[in-house]
Amino acid sequence: MAKRRKVGNLLALAVLSTVVQRPMHPYEMASILRERGKDRDMPFKWGSLYTVVGNLEKHGMLEAAESRREGGRPERTVYRITDAGRAELVDWTRELVGSPEPEQPRFQAGLSVVAILAPPDVIGLLRQRLDAIGEQLAAQRKILADAGAQIPRLFLVEDEYELAMREAEANWIKALLGELTEGTFPGLDQWQAYHDTGRLPPEMTEIAERGSTPG
Template sequence: MTKRRKVGNLLALAVLSALAQRPMHPYEIATALRSWGKDQDMGLKWGSFYTVVRNMDKHGLIAAVESVREGRRPERTVYRITEAGREELSDWARELVSTPVPERSHFRAGLSVLAVLHPDEATRLLRQRLDLLERDVTTAREALGQHARQIPRLFLVESEYDLAIQEAEAAWIRSLLAEFTSGTYPGLDAWRAFHETGEIPAELAELAERTDFTE
């Protein structure tokens, strides 16, 4: 079970990871996170950035060190990570690495309503997705290879994970398409008949009436 955290927004985790390197003011933190690609890793929403920073300060995860001014720019507060913040960073990392949580994708949502499409159209669209995925996999594999020559593998592990997920998805789609094209997918004839005649086969009609499904 995941913990209820004082500041649960993943922006807080990102900020802690930045301040674990050195004290910074918020603009520096945001710049560093973008340059490290943390905004992509964590799907950060920047609109709440300053609110998150203030809440972290309020809860003692970070602390103000000094205020600095550069030229005519507004005064900026430099923050450091506190001991409580370091403990939170480590504990949060342990939780994220060790505990699976449901992560619903747009693709899963589309698959859940695949029946509204004719099987031939579903097949065509899945082939289209597979083509795009294979292109992305090739690009990601090349990029990972280039980065591996410059960056320690420890700091590329999330990219390895992304590539593995893409490859697994592509393999699953190939398998599904093979069943569609060979006609061995269970219920394919009933699915096709519904779209071509407008009549719901008895087995599908009975299924549609059920409301006792559980995940």
């Protein structure tokens, strides 16, 4: 079970992973995080950055190292990570890597109620999704190949994981489309009959009312 963090926003994890390299002010943190594409790896809002930094300082994970003025810009506070911040970064990373947590992607949510759509409609939508994923995969492979020539693989494993998950999704969709188009998907006739008549077949009514999970 995930621990309750004093600063639970995933942006805090990204900030700690950046400041652990050297002290920097929030603007530098944001620039580096954007350059690394961390907004693709973690769901966070950039407008929350200063709030997150303030909360990390409040809980002793960051501390002000100095104030710096560059040219005519306003004075900026440079932060460094504390021992408590390093410990939090390590513990949080260990939890994320080693402890699986239930995740509910939007696609999974859609699949959970897909019976509301007629089979031909689902086939068209899955083909549409598969085409889009194909374009994304081509772009991701190119980005990864280009980055691999300049960046150590250690800093690209999250991109490799995302690519692998996308490829797995594409393969699963292809298999499902094969069953739907070839007519081998179990219960396909009843599913279509429901949309033709507006009535759920008796053999499916009980399952629909109690949910799809056995138990």
